[in-house]
Amino acid sequence: MLRIITQQADVSAELQRICDRTHDEQVLHKEATVREVLQAVKRQGDKAVLHYTAEFDHQTLKPEELRVSGSELDAAYQQVSKELLQAIRLACRQIEAFHRQRVPKSWIHFGDDEVVLGKRYTPVDRAGLYVPGGRAAYPSTVLMNGIPAKVAGVPRVVMVTPPGVGKAINPAVLVAAQEAGVQEIYRVGGAQAVAALAYGTETIPKVNVITGPGNIYVTLAKKLVYGTVGIDSLAGPSEVLIIADEHANPVNVAADLLAQAEHDPMAAAILLTTDAALAKNVQVAVERQLVDHPRRIDTEKAIAHYGLIVVVESLEAAAELSNEFAPEHLELEIKDPWSLIPQIRHAGAIFLGYSTPEAVGDYLAGPNHTLPTSGAARYASALGVETFLKHSSIIQYSQTALQKVAGAINVLATAEGLPSHADSVRRRIQQEE
Numbered sequence: 157m158l159r160i161i162t163q164q165a166d167v168s169a170e171l172q173r174i175c176d177r178t179h180d181e182q183v184l185h186k187e188a189t190v191r192e193v194l195q196a197v198k199r200q201g202d203k204a205v206l207h208y209t210a211e212f213d214h215q216t217l218k219p220e221e222l223r224v225s226g227s228e229l230d231a232a233y234q235q236v237s238k239e240l241l242q243a244i245r246l247a248c249r250q251i252e253a254f255h256r257q258r259v260p261k262s263w264i265h266f267g268d269d270e271v272v273l274g275k276r277y278t279p280v281d282r283a284g285l286y287v288p289g290g291r292a293a294y295p296s297t298v299l300m301n302g303i304p305a306k307v308a309g310v311p312r313v314v315m316v317t318p319p320g321v322g323k324a325i326n327p328a329v330l331v332a333a334q335e336a337g338v339q340e341i342y343r344v345g346g347a348q349a350v351a352a353l354a355y356g357t358e359t360i361p362k363v364n365v366i367t368g369p370g371n372i373y374v375t376l377a378k379k380l381v382y383g384t385v386g387i388d389s390l391a392g393p394s395e396v397l398i399i400a401d402e403h404a405n406p407v408n409v410a411a412d413l414l415a416q417a418e419h420d421p422m423a424a425a426i427l428l429t430t431d432a433a434l435a436k437n438v439q440v441a442v443e444r445q446l447v448d449h450p451r452r453i454d455t456e457k458a459i460a461h462y463g464l465i466v467v468v469e470s471l472e473a474a475a476e477l478s479n480e481f482a483p484e485h486l487e488l489e490i491k492d493p494w495s496l497i498p499q500i501r502h503a504g505a506i507f508l509g510y511s512t513p514e515a516v517g518d519y520l521a522g523p524n525h526t527l528p529t530s531g532a533a534r535y536a537s538a539l540g541v542e543t544f545l546k547h548s549s550i551i552q553y554s555q556t557a558l559q560k561v562a563g564a565i566n567v568l569a570t571a572e573g574l575p576s577h578a579d580s581v582r583r584r585i586q587q588e589e
C-alpha cells in the first residue's frame with residue numbers, strides 16, 4: 157500500500173531515505189560483490205566474465221559466443237514486427253533531431269596582439285554503451301545511448317547487454333542497435349560488463365567512456381571504475397516525483413507512479429499533492445492497477461519501500477521538497493506548470509501539464525531518458541552528445557603579447573614558489589631583447 161503522510165511529519169528525512177537508497181548501508185554488501193567482480197575481471201579477463209555470467213545470469217557461454225554474430229544481427233530483423241520497426245525508426249528520428257540541436261562546436265577567438273584562444277572538441281576514441289536487460293529489455297535505451305555517440309562522431313562504439321534465456325539477446329534490442337549504427341555487441345551484463353569495458357579483456361575492448369543506465373550492481377560498478385574510464389552519470393534505479401493539484405486525474409497519476417515503480421524493486425515513486433482527496437484517490441487507484449499487473453511482485457516492493465504520497469501545504473512547499481530530492485523525473489501535473497518552473501532547481505527531466513506522461517520521454521519525445529538518479533541531479537544532467545566529447549583549450553601568444561604579461565606571471569610564479577615557471581617566460585622576453 158502506498159503510504160500517505162502529511163507535511164507535518166518529518167517529510168524531509170523520509171524523502172532523504174528514499175533518495176539515498178542506492179548509497180546507504182544496506183547496499184554495502186552489494187558493493188563488496190561488485191568490488192570482487194571488478195578485481196576478478198581485471199585480473200582474469202574473459203574467464204571471469206564467463207564465470208559471473210554463469211553465476212548471475214545463469215547462462216553458460218564460450219568465449220567465442222560473447223560477441224553477437226552477424227547472422228544473429230541479420231536474423232533479428234525477421235523477429236520483430238513491422239509496427240515495432242516503425243516505432244523504433246520514429247523514435248530514432250526524434251531522438252536524433254533533438255540531439256543534433258546545439259552540439260558543442262569548437263570555437264576560436266583572435267584577440268589583440270595576435271593572441272588566439274579557443275576550444276577544440278574531439279570525440280572519445282571508444283565508447284561502451286550499457287543496455288540493461290535483467291528485468292526488462294530496453295531497445296529505447298539502445299537509441300538513447302547509441303544515437304548521441306554517433307552524432308558525437310565516436311569512431312568505435314561497442315554495446316554490452318545481458319544474455320537472456322538460451323543466451324539470446326532480445327531481437328528488438330539488436331534491431332535498435334543496428335538502426336542506431338551500433339554493430340559491435342557483447343552479451344554480458346551487470347558489474348562484469350562494466351569491468352570488461354573499463355579494463356578490457358581478450359574479447360571485449362577497453363573503452364574511454366561507459367554510458368547507460370542499470371540496476372544497483374551496474375551503477376555501483378560505474379561509480380567504482382570512474383577515473384579508469386569516464387562515465388555519463390549515476391543513472392540507477394528509476395524514480396519519479398509528481399507534483400499534482402486538485403485538477404489532476406488520480407488514475408493517470410497512479411499509472412505514472414507505477415510506470416517507474418515497475419522498472420525495479422529499488423525504483424522510487426513519490427507524489428506531492430496539495431489535495432488530500434487526490435492523495436486518497438491515487439492510493440486507491442494504485443492498488444487497483446496493481447491487481448492484474450504482470451510485474452506485480454517487484455512493483456509492489458518498490459511501492460512499499462520507496463513509494464510515498466505527501467499532502468503538502470502549497471505548490472511552493474512541494475517545489476522545495478522536490479529540490480531536496482532532486483528527482484530523475486519530475487512531473488508537474490498542475491494547472492499552470494510554467495509558473496512553478498522558476499522554483500525548480502534540480503531535476504533530470506521535467507514533464508509539464510496533465511497530458512505529458514513521463515513515458516513519452518522514455519520512448520520518443522527526443523530528450524535523453526538516461527538520467528541521474530538518487531540525488532545525482534543536484535550536480536549531473538541527462539546523457540547527451542557532450543558525454544562523448546571532451547575539449548582541448550587552444551592558446552597562442554605572440555612575443556608582444558607575452559612581453560605585456562611577463563611581469564604579472566613573474567609575480568604569480570614567485571608567489572607560488574615556482575621559479576622555473578617565471579624563468580620560462582623571462583627567457584623568451586630576454587631572447588627578444
Ligand SMILES: NC(=O)c1ccc[n+]([C@@H]2O[C@H](COP(=O)([O-])OP(=O)(O)OC[C@H]3O[C@@H](n4cnc5c(N)ncnc54)[C@H](O)[C@@H]3O)[C@@H](O)[C@H]2O)c1
Nearest residue numbers: 288289290291318345346369370371393394419420526527
Ligand atoms: N536512470 C536511468 O536513466 C534509467 C533508464 C533505464 C533503466 N533504468 C534502470 O535500469 C535498471 C535495469 O535493471 P535490470 O535489472 O532490468 O537490468 P540490468 O542489466 O541493469 O541488470 C542486470 C544484471 O545485474 C546483474 N545482477 C543481478 N543480480 C545480481 C546479484 N545478486 N549479484 C550480482 N549481480 C547481479 C546480472 O549480471 C545482470 O546481468 C532498473 O533499475 C531501471 O530502473 C534507469
Ligand SMILES: N[C@H](CO)Cc1c[nH]c[nH+]1
Nearest residue numbers: 294296297394395518525
Ligand atoms: N524510465 C526509464 C528511465 O528511468 C527509461 C525507460 C526505458 N524504457 C522505459 N523506460
Ligand SMILES: [Zn+2]
Nearest residue numbers: 394415416518
Ligand atoms: Zn520508464
